[in-house]
Amino acid sequence: MGVTIHDVARAAGVSVASASRALSGRRKVTPEVAERVTRAAAELGYQPNAVAKALRDRTTGTVGMVVPGIGNPFFTTMVEAVEHQLQKSGRDLLLCASQYTPEIEARRLNTLLARRVDGLIISPCDFEASAPAVLNAARQVPLVQVDRYIEGGGADWVGVDDDSALAQAVDHVVAGGARSVVFVSSRLMNSSARLRLAGFQLATARAGVDSGAPLLGEFTLDWGFEAGRRLLADGTLPDAVICGNDEIAVGLLRALRLGGVRVPEEVSVVGFDDVGHATMCDPPLTTVRQPVEEMAAEVVRLLGQVRVSDPRPAQRLAIAPRLVVRETSRPVTSGADTIAAAGIVAGNGQEEEEVA
Amino acid sequence: MGVTIHDVARAAGVSVASASRALSGRRKVTPEVAERVTRAAAELGYQPNAVAKALRDRTTGTVGMVVPGIGNPFFTTMVEAVEHQLQKSGRDLLLCASQYTPEIEARRLNTLLARRVDGLIISPCDFEASAPAVLNAARQVPLVQVDRYIEGGGADWVGVDDDSALAQAVDHVVAGGARSVVFVSSRLMNSSARLRLAGFQLATARAGVDSGAPLLGEFTLDWGFEAGRRLLADGTLPDAVICGNDEIAVGLLRALRLGGVRVPEEVSVVGFDDVGHATMCDPPLTTVRQPVEEMAAEVVRLLGQVRVSDPRPAQRLAIAPRLVVRETSRPVTSGADTIAAAGIVAGNGQEEEEVA
DNA sequence: CTGAAAGCGCTAACAG
DNA sequence: CTGTTAGCGCTTTCAG
Numbered sequence: 001m002g003v004t005i006h007d008v009a010r011a012a013g014v015s016v017a018s019a020s021r022a023l024s025g026r027r028k029v030t031p032e033v034a035e036r037v038t039r040a041a042a043e044l045g046y047q048p049n050a051v052a053k054a055l056r057d058r059t060t061g062t063v064g065m066v067v068p069g070i071g072n073p074f075f076t077t078m079v080e081a082v083e084h085q086l087q088k089s090g091r092d093l094l095l096c097a098s099q100y101t102p103e104i105e106a107r108r109l110n111t112l113l114a115r116r117v118d119g120l121i122i123s124p125c126d127f128e129a130s131a132p133a134v135l136n137a138a139r140q141v142p143l144v145q146v147d148r149y150i151e152g153g154g155a156d157w158v159g160v161d162d163d164s165a166l167a168q169a170v171d172h173v174v175a176g177g178a179r180s181v182v183f184v185s186s187r188l189m190n191s192s193a194r195l196r197l198a199g200f201q202l203a204t205a206r207a208g209v210d211s212g213a214p215l216l217g218e219f220t221l222d223w224g225f226e227a228g229r230r231l232l233a234d235g236t237l238p239d240a241v242i243c244g245n246d247e248i249a250v251g252l253l254r255a256l257r258l259g260g261v262r263v264p265e266e267v268s269v270v271g272f273d274d275v276g277h278a279t280m281c282d283p284p285l286t287t288v289r290q291p292v293e294e295m296a297a298e299v300v301r302l303l304g305q306v307r308v309s310d311p312r313p314a315q316r317l318a319i320a321p322r323l324v325v326r327e328t329s330r331p332v333t334s335g336a337d338t339i340a341a342a343g344i345v346a347g348n349g350q351e352e353e354e355v356a
Numbered sequence: 357m358g359v360t361i362h363d364v365a366r367a368a369g370v371s372v373a374s375a376s377r378a379l380s381g382r383r384k385v386t387p388e389v390a391e392r393v394t395r396a397a398a399e400l401g402y403q404p405n406a407v408a409k410a411l412r413d414r415t416t417g418t419v420g421m422v423v424p425g426i427g428n429p430f431f432t433t434m435v436e437a438v439e440h441q442l443q444k445s446g447r448d449l450l451l452c453a454s455q456y457t458p459e460i461e462a463r464r465l466n467t468l469l470a471r472r473v474d475g476l477i478i479s480p481c482d483f484e485a486s487a488p489a490v491l492n493a494a495r496q497v498p499l500v501q502v503d504r505y506i507e508g509g510g511a512d513w514v515g516v517d518d519d520s521a522l523a524q525a526v527d528h529v530v531a532g533g534a535r536s537v538v539f540v541s542s543r544l545m546n547s548s549a550r551l552r553l554a555g556f557q558l559a560t561a562r563a564g565v566d567s568g569a570p571l572l573g574e575f576t577l578d579w580g581f582e583a584g585r586r587l588l589a590d591g592t593l594p595d596a597v598i599c600g601n602d603e604i605a606v607g608l609l610r611a612l613r614l615g616g617v618r619v620p621e622e623v624s625v626v627g628f629d630d631v632g633h634a635t636m637c638d639p640p641l642t643t644v645r646q647p648v649e650e651m652a653a654e655v656v657r658l659l660g661q662v663r664v665s666d667p668r669p670a671q672r673l674a675i676a677p678r679l680v681v682r683e684t685s686r687p688v689t690s691g692a693d694t695i696a697a698a699g700i701v702a703g704n705g706q707e708e709e710e711v712a
Numbered sequence: 713c714t715g716a717a718a719g720c721g722c723t724a725a726c727a728g
Numbered sequence: 729c730t731g732t733t734a735g736c737g738c739t740t741t742c743a744g
Contacts, residue, residue: 004737015715020739027740028713050470051410052737055720060407062471070435076426080453092467095451097436111448114406115418140403221636254638277633280577282610360721371731376723383724384729408721411736 003044011040023048054116063303064094064112066105068125068148072219073276074245074290075123078146081296082121089300091118100125106133113140119303123148126189142306146299148190153314156306158298161318162192165288166199168323169242169270170207172286176268176330178239180210184227184252185244186219193219196244196272212238224248228255237261240268240329250281253328268329283327291319359400367396379404410472419659420450420468422461424481424504428575429632430601430646431479434502437652438477445656447474456481462489469496475659479504483547498662500655504546509670512662514654517674518548521644522555524679525598525626526563528642532624532686534595536566540583540608541600542575549575552600552628568594580604584611593617596624596685606637609684624685639683647675 009019014033021027022037029037040046054060063086067075083093094117098105105125110133112120120143124130131150137143144156173181183200186193197214204211215230217223224247231237232255243249249271256263263269263283271278271287278285298317365375370389377383378393385393396402410416419442423431439449450473454461461481466489468476476499480486487506493499494511501513529537539556542549553570560567571586573579580603587593588611599605605627612619619625619639627634627643634641654673 005739006737016738017715017717017740018713021714024739030713033714047466047470049411049472049737050467051407051416051472052720053739054407055405055411055722055736056738056740058720070426070432071429073427076432079426083453092452092471096448097439110403111406114403115448116405116407221633225636250633251636254636257638277577277606280581280607280610282613282638361723362721372721373723373731373733374729377730380723386729389730405721408736409723411720411738412722412724414736 003046004049005046007044008037008041008046011044012036058116059118060116061090062092062094062115062117063119063121063300064096064109064115064117065121066096066098066108066112067123068098068100070095070097072247074147074273074292077275077292078123078296081292082146082299084293085296085300098125102126102129102133105130109133109137113137117141119143119306121146121299121303124150124190127151127191127194128189138308140308142303142308144299144302144306146295148192149316150191153316156302156315156317158295158302158317158319159192160290160295161320162195163199163202164318165272165321165323166196166242167203167206168321169272169288170200170203170209172323172325172332173240173242173268173270173329174207174209175332176240176264178209178268178330180212180238181240181242182212182231182238183214183242183244184224184248185214185216186223187216193244200242210238219245219247221247221251224251224253225255226251228252228259232256232259232261237267240270242270242272244272246271246273246276246278246285246287249285249287249328250277253281253285263328264330270323270329274324278324279326286326286329287324288321289324290321294319359402360405361402363400364393364397364402367400368392414472415474416472417446418448418450418471418473419475419477419656420452420465420471420473421477422452422454422464422468423479424454424456426451426453428603430503430629430648433631433648434479434652437648438502438655440649441652441656454481458482458485458489461486465489465493469493473497475499475662477502477655477659480506480546482545483507483550484545494664496664498659498664500658500662502651502655504548505672506547509672512658512671512673514651514658514673514675515548516646516651517676518551519555519558520674521628521677521679522552522598523559523562524677525628525644526556526559526565528679528681528688529596529598529624529626529685530563530565531688532596532620534565534624534686536568536594537596537598538568538587538594539570539598539600540580540604541570541572542579543572549600556598566594575601575603577603577607580607580609581611582607584608584615588612588615588617593623596626598626598628600628602627602629602632602634602641602643605641605643605684606633609637609639609641619684620686626679626685630680634680635682642682642685643680644677645680646677650675 005016005019009016018033019037022029022034070076086093096108120137120141123146124134134150135154138155146158149157188194215227271285274287274289278287361372361375365372374389375393378385378390426432442449452464476493476497479502480490490506491510499511501511503515505513544550571583605625627641630643630645634643
């Protein structure tokens, strides 16, 4: 360690200024100087100190990202997509997990801020409890929320159009003949859980089908399994179950199979996310696919537009998802298949709305 | 942004030195000064600039970690465990994925080095191709490898004792009556794949059972599924299949079920890792559990002992794993169960060996 | 085109 | 106990 630009300059017989210019290429130097500096740097194994550069430039080339947990395949997929987008502009990602805990989340935001990230991407773990820390961070640095958001609309957000998603899911099972459908999801402590439940209720009301009390727990395999057991214990199974994410769906599927229930003959199951193991579970899962790459692209695009000094109204970008039909849902019966087809087509657009 | 310690000092009517001392508490100041500084800092919303501190201290309080991919649950589990350990000493983790590509890996190592991380934890994606970049990094900063390592033993490593692991797995299925067993794993481009295959061959030879040609592809669900199809296509199934990781095992299980093969009645299946969905697949997977928390603890302990300036011989720490018997393997028959029991007991120790 | 020098924000001597 | 000052490594005016 420890070879600085001074060492390079000395070895090349020029001033540090020239060395800096030659190395960065941001200003003209004689070809000969350029050559000497480049060689000296190579010979000494010079590696620029990004910390010093950051201090001087007041910018780190770094974006912080905070997600609830990296155990959830949806978030890891999103992280990879964001990293991929950032790479295009040569920036790096600092990744943190809040472990679904607002206190840890706040601490993570603060250390990211202390490290002077140029921007922040966050999926706040709690609709209410995350708000103060997120708002505070948004005041210091460009920030955009992804997937989940905090109450009050104080910061930009990119996510999926949950109303469209649930409408597609509900219409699809209804087209398959379902008359009763229940929703298994997470408790309402984050925006996704709220929006999806609302979308579900809207869609079932409009379709005029029977929706029992929703089963609300966590976005986990375990909860899906547990919910499946409860459904079985109830004695009277619904025609279809729509799940808040794929983890839940896979757990539920397993409980159902253990209970001797045939899917999709006796009950249809629809998931949400289409990341990870949806194609490999048994039977392959019908699910709503989140347009993760698109979302990631929008997130970094938005991040580049945010100006902390001159705030504009917060933007919300809800990208319409697409239902992917596999084998856990009954095939469409009768002429109703036009509905499902329409749902798929409608899912390709993109909506933009502004929020007060 | 932009409230510095100078602002705080001025507001408190003291020098920057006193402000710094009061804030850090690393030196005595009058209670009154302490009080005034603290209040000024709070009122101004002062947030120390970690970049400046890092430049001054020549240490960032940051450890970089590079794993092949965060899509693999084993690595995410390991990352979480490492983060957890690091937190105890107040350090932060900078996480990068090499995407199983040596070039990306090398680039990631360099930006981490440029950002002056205090240490590096890496699971090199390729046994050979990763070596130059890893060795170069190890020359600049304390570095410990985890799970995978590069050829030549030039850097510390913490991992699992694959010989013990495979011996336990093989002895277990043999105790259940298996006479032929095949190994499904990854191609040999990383150390884990090599060690596990070697361990498998050793164990089957010692047990005197028939091991066909190993099926080597990738550490993925898809490969497991594909391998299952090939086994089925062969017409003659082995009594047991041992897999290089759980992803493979889950994919294999699915192919087998689709092919109408009953597990474990017709063939036993054993996985490796015991992270993620091993308990939730159907039937629950018998697998070798990696002691992830222990490994993470050893990694950060070792990291604190490495001195770049005064290198000591590279250490290798192979922690013995434990076989977790669930429902994809046949129960032990006859008196042979003493073997399996011995395997489990032997698996609780910890071995340390030094490498040339 | 090149060099000298200032300064990013912070902490640790070094005096007082 | 407190203040002044140097300097971490870098880039960028500002003169020449």
